Amino acid sequence: MKACIFDLDGVLVDTAKYHFIAWKKLANSLGFSFTEIQNEELKGISRVDSLNKLLGWGNIEKSDTEKLELATLKNDWYIDMIAEMTPEELLPGSKELLSELKENGIKIALGSASKNAPLILEKTGISPYFDAIVDGNSVSKSKPDPEVFLLAAKLVEADPQECIVFEDAQAGVEAGKRAGMKVIGIGKAEDLRQADFTVGSLAAVNLALLQTKN
Numbered sequence: 001m002k003a004c005i006f007d008l009d010g011v012l013v014d015t016a017k018y019h020f021i022a023w024k025k026l027a028n029s030l031g032f033s034f035t036e037i038q039n040e041e042l043k044g045i046s047r048v049d050s051l052n053k054l055l056g057w058g059n060i061e062k063s064d065t066e067k068l069e070l071a072t073l074k075n076d077w078y079i080d081m082i083a084e085m086t087p088e089e090l091l092p093g094s095k096e097l098l099s100e101l102k103e104n105g106i107k108i109a110l111g112s113a114s115k116n117a118p119l120i121l122e123k124t125g126i127s128p129y130f131d132a133i134v135d136g137n138s139v140s141k142s143k144p145d146p147e148v149f150l151l152a153a154k155l156v157e158a159d160p161q162e163c164i165v166f167e168d169a170q171a172g173v174e175a176g177k178r179a180g181m182k183v184i185g186i187g188k189a190e191d192l193r194q195a196d197f198t199v200g201s202l203a204a205v206n207l208a209l210l211q212t213k214n
């Protein structure tokens with residue numbers, strides 16, 4: 001194993017709660033409700049794909065210009081919240097695993113669909129750990145397309161079979177497998193069937209475990 005590629009939302013930080021508040025506010029402002037179950041379906045999905053799904057649930061049609069305005073409105077509300085994030089919001093085990101990998105010369109990359117990834121990394125203080133950052137600003141195809149992970153591997157000069165991906169979303173697990181990488185699911189095994197194995201959080205992962213599973 002030469003590199004570890006981390007998804008951000010739901011793996012290193014819990015931003016789903018902020019996405020939920022912002023999407024709910026948008027849905028409510030358009031006159032329909034939005035549930036936690038629907039929010040689950042937006043995990044790993046790009047902002048524009050998420051908006052299209054949301055409008056579909058509300059049976060609402062909008063022009064491309066209106067969609068851009070709505071996506072911007074949602075993102076402004078979301079940024080207001082993530083701008084207040086602190087290192088305390090890192091999920092259990094994140095910092096410890098990043099430190100151990102760094103100390104042992106394993107390359108660390110980000111493979112996230114979020115265009116807000118740089119702000120979140122900065123607010124939580126983990127930017128310095130990353131050798132490469134691939135996010136929603138640098139890819140043209142959304143997960144489950146493997147582009148995000150293949151580009152991350154290329155930037156850290158690792159072959160796909162030398163990479164381990166950490167993912168909490170079905171779309172992301174599929175992207176990692178399609179990239180030809182080993183994928184560790186973060187969450188419940190029944191939700192992430194394509195993952196090579198699943199853990200509850202990064203607190204259950206260390207370098208020794210990664211080496212045995214490799």
Ligand code: G6P
Nearest residue numbers: 009043044045047113114115116
């Ligand atoms: C992650 C989250 C998704 C989010 C996407 C885009 O994959 O899991 O819920 O829609 O990033 O995030 P952004 O910050 O660009 O709106």
Ligand code: MG
Nearest residue numbers: 007009010168
């Ligand atoms: Mg995620």
